[in-house]
Amino acid sequence: MSPPRLRLAHLPTPLEPAPRLSEELGVEVWIKRDDATGGPEAGNKIRKLEFLLAEAKALGADTVLTCGGIQSNHARATAVAAARLGLAATLFLRVRDLEDDDDGRGIPLDDRVPWTGNLLLDHLVGADARLIRQVTWKSIDACMQRELEALQEAGRRVYAIPAGGSNALGAWGYVAAMEEVATQLEALPFDRFDAVVHACGSGGTAAGIALGAARHGVAERLVAMAVSDSVDWFESTISTICEEARGRWGLPAPVPWTIDDRAMGPAYAESTPDQRAVMRLAARTAGLVLDPVYSGKAMWGLKLAAAAGDLSGRVLFIHTGGLPGLMAQSDVFAADAAGGSPGAG
Numbered sequence: 001m002s003p004p005r006l007r008l009a010h011l012p013t014p015l016e017p018a019p020r021l022s023e024e025l026g027v028e029v030w031i032k033r034d035d036a037t038g039g040p041e042a043g044n045k046i047r048k049l050e051f052l053l054a055e056a057k058a059l060g061a062d063t064v065l066t067c068g069g070i071q072s073n074h075a076r077a078t079a080v081a082a083a084r085l086g087l088a089a090t091l092f093l094r095v096r097d098l099e100d101d102d103d104g105r106g107i108p109l110d111d112r113v114p115w116t117g118n119l120l121l122d123h124l125v126g127a128d129a130r131l132i133r134q135v136t137w138k139s140i141d142a143c144m145q146r147e148l149e150a151l152q153e154a155g156r157r158v159y160a161i162p163a164g165g166s167n168a169l170g171a172w173g174y175v176a177a178m179e180e181v182a183t184q185l186e187a188l189p190f191d192r193f194d195a196v197v198h199a200c201g202s203g204g205t206a207a208g209i210a211l212g213a214a215r216h217g218v219a220e221r222l223v224a225m226a227v228s229d230s231v232d233w234f235e236s237t238i239s240t241i242c243e244e245a246r247g248r249w250g251l252p253a254p255v256p257w258t259i260d261d262r263a264m265g266p267a268y269a270e271s272t273p274d275q276r277a278v279m280r281l282a283a284r285t286a287g288l289v290l291d292p293v294y295s296g297k298a299m300w301g302l303k304l305a306a307a308a309g310d311l312s313g314r315v316l317f318i319h320t321g322g323l324p325g326l327m328a329q330s331d332v333f334a335a336d337a338a339g340g341s342p343g344a345g
């Protein structure tokens, strides 16, 4: 009934109340600590990779191929897990335009990009990281397909993983996470949450939570805070993943879910001073270290939604991780502390 799975994450992750933060936000918030799913591989992606890499191993793959932004948590988690399993990893990482022509196969990593955060970890575990220019990224699917074929011609057995690990199989990571929450609820004086809130970047986590929350009865609904694409894009992507997963594994209909874009900010990976202020608030009232690309924006969205009366009761916030991405943005926080600067966004 459920697909094969490797045990890669440190589970179960804690489910914790956050009383002082809840008081500030005006809604009762519980935190699912998926920032603690591991060491360097931590965050939400390793849950998806438990299912995706189980399939890769079953198919006899020796190489994984995936893609994402230059500070992709997904690419980093894939690279770390691949090294652990003895697989080679090729990563296509999107950068602001460099001069070179990349032939669609990417520019080898060099010092024109800062080797910080996720990228440093990609390098350390020996991933073949290639820089993909913005113009080339427009046809990333075709590039990935060509790279897959080139690696196969070179004799490799390649398993390709879509951006974010977001497909029907990857979504199982969060169906299983909701089962974990159901078990944790048995020890609590209430039996479900009114809503789940989390940062939404490629849709797989949202699909898994919506399906898993229904299957395991842990929440009434899901509010996914968009940090990148449009509401329309997420609605169609998440619906497609849910339908495929239901068709393949006979899962029940998802709980009602909505995409909320009020916390998107200026652009993907660019945050506002208000968003960073809520990150400082969570850090100082709950010891929760969020990141400025995903979880910090989701917490800001939670605060706005609670203030607007769109969220109430008991809310489960999924802390999806992202610590290396925070470490790559120290300059923005330093600028805030110095009284802000035009570059502080």
Ligand SMILES: *Cc1c(COP(=O)(O)O)cnc(C)c1O
Pocket (backbone or CB within 6 Å): 043, 044, 045, 073, 074, 164, 166, 199, 200, 201, 202, 203, 204, 205, 206, 291, 294, 295, 320, 321, 322
């Ligand atoms: C990838 C990621 C998300 C979003 O998950 P999706 O399944 O891509 O929507 C949220 N938070 C962090 C820290 C992430 O790395």
